[in-house]
Amino acid sequence: MILATGKAVVIPNFGGSAYSCERHNPLFCVDWVSRNWDTVLWPALRQHIVLTVIAVAIGFAISTALALAAYRVGWVERPVVVVTLVLYTIPSIALFELLVGIPWLGLSTATAEVALVSYTLLILFRNILTGLREVPEEVRDAARGMGMSARQMLWRVELPLALPAIIAGLRIATVTVISLATIAPLISVESLGTPIFAAISNNLFKTELIAAGGMAVLLAVAADGAFVLVQRRLAPWARVRVR
Amino acid sequence: MSAFGGAFTFIGRDGQVPGAPPLPSLVHLTLGTLEVSAIGIAIAGALAIPLGVWLGHIHRGSFIAINIGNLWRALPSLAVIAIAIAFLGIGLANVELALVVLAVPPIVTNAYVAIDRVERELVDAARGMGMSEWQIVRRVEIPLAVPLIFAGLRTAAVLVVATTTISALTGYSGTLGDIINNETSYHLSGVLGAAICVAGLALAVEAALAGAQRVLTPRAMRLR
Numbered sequence A: 001m002i003l004a005t006g007k008a009v010v011i012p013n014f015g016g017s018a019y020s021c022e023r024h025n026p027l028f029c030v031d032w033v034s035r036n037w038d039t040v041l042w043p044a045l046r047q048h049i050v051l052t053v054i055a056v057a058i059g060f061a062i063s064t065a066l067a068l069a070a071y072r073v074g075w076v077e078r079p080v081v082v083v084t085l086v087l088y089t090i091p092s093i094a095l096f097e098l099l100v101g102i103p104w105l106g107l108s109t110a111t112a113e114v115a116l117v118s119y120t121l122l123i124l125f126r127n128i129l130t131g132l133r134e135v136p137e138e139v140r141d142a143a144r145g146m147g148m149s150a151r152q153m154l155w156r157v158e159l160p161l162a163l164p165a166i167i168a169g170l171r172i173a174t175v176t177v178i179s180l181a182t183i184a185p186l187i188s189v190e191s192l193g194t195p196i197f198a199a200i201s202n203n204l205f206k207t208e209l210i211a212a213g214g215m216a217v218l219l220a221v222a223a224d225g226a227f228v229l230v231q232r233r234l235a236p237w238a239r240v241r242v243r
Numbered sequence B: 001m002s003a004f005g006g007a008f009t010f011i012g013r014d015g016q017v018p019g020a021p022p023l024p025s026l027v028h029l030t031l032g033t034l035e036v037s038a039i040g041i042a043i044a045g046a047l048a049i050p051l052g053v054w055l056g057h058i059h060r061g062s063f064i065a066i067n068i069g070n071l072w073r074a075l076p077s078l079a080v081i082a083i084a085i086a087f088l089g090i091g092l093a094n095v096e097l098a099l100v101v102l103a104v105p106p107i108v109t110n111a112y113v114a115i116d117r118v119e120r121e122l123v124d125a126a127r128g129m130g131m132s133e134w135q136i137v138r139r140v141e142i143p144l145a146v147p148l149i150f151a152g153l154r155t156a157a158v159l160v161v162a163t164t165t166i167s168a169l170t171g172y173s174g175t176l177g178d179i180i181n182n183e184t185s186y187h188l189s190g191v192l193g194a195a196i197c198v199a200g201l202a203l204a205v206e207a208a209l210a211g212a213q214r215v216l217t218p219r220a221m222r223l224r
Helices: A020-024 A030-072 A074-089 A092-100 A109-133 A137-145 A150-181 A193-201 A206-234 B002-012 B026-057 B062-073 B077-088 B092-116 B120-128 B133-170 B183-223
Strands: none
Touching: A020 A030, A030 A074, A030 A109, A030 A150, A030 A193, A030 A206, A074 A109, A092 A109, A092 B133, A092 B183, A109 A150, A137 A150, A150 A206, A150 B062, A150 B077, A193 A206, A193 B077, A193 B133, A206 B062, A206 B077, B002 B183, B026 B062, B026 B092, B026 B133, B026 B183, B062 B092, B077 B092, B077 B133, B092 B133, B120 B133, B133 B183
């Protein structure tokens, strides 16, 4: 029998309670969670967060650069939307496997990051660009009239006013990445999907399914909530908007 | 790039791999994907459209329709399936549950916004003509809201079709996910071929719903 930790374990002691959870497979046993938190659940959660933060940060940097380019130069928008839309519609599992085929990526964290980043681009690019374009012309005129340079206008007028739309985009992108990162174990990259797949192949071990699945759900909800708080703090004038 | 050529050859061979024992037909798996998706979209629509329309009609519950919708959308599908397996076991039921969870938020949000934004004067005029609340919903608000309601359905449908492939990861077979999740047997060209079929199916479902929207809109407008 292979336990979720990956170690082959012999279960001899029928009287012992240590493994009764695995043997009887009840809906949930707290005992298993506390025993495996340090070795299974916490590393998976940490890795999941690391994957997500890196992907959103890189995606945000690329999208911001592209959106600023498209904001200044009109014709940039169309090709960017076409490429990112194509990336966005490739089924995630297929994209992971497709990227593994690229020689310098292979089964690595880099492959997972490339896939995750490619799913953030469309959402972030669209939201940042829309946010910038929705800045009222009068406000821009006023800024120009006050003698602001293009750079000052961007940092002190346009970006702050675009903030609600940008944060709305970050919310959706982050939640999407958290969801997609659960399938990273397909290419041998650890995430909260690792304990989920381990539990599925371990005779549908329920405690682990619920614990790891629940952690992924809570992580997504927590990230979503965190962005709402950030927005209230940074852009108190704007109500949370839905796209 | 040869993988792309191989993908189309794979589709042309109806999902068979030369030298391998007979595999499930690609047409069969595509129809299986369509079936799983259609059930999910139908259940989600049946739950979400009435909810969104009702909330929109009473102009209340924007918090539920919009914020809970957002929160709900945050749920990772694989995690939902994992939790559902613990309760329901492997099978169609928990795949559908995950798909419905995925599809409900965009449908509710759009239906709510669509009905909520119908001009108040029109509703007041209908009420003045002696229409009952049900008649107002049925004959004034819904016809005017058809485009946005369908926008929600179409968004949800594309999401659902793309997500059916995840069901294979949990051991439920009969969809194109079987191919995408089995690179060992099908090789990269097969995986790509199946991905192309999923994308094609998503576009086809989207087009079918767009057609349904076109058919429904003018007739409904005539009722007014």
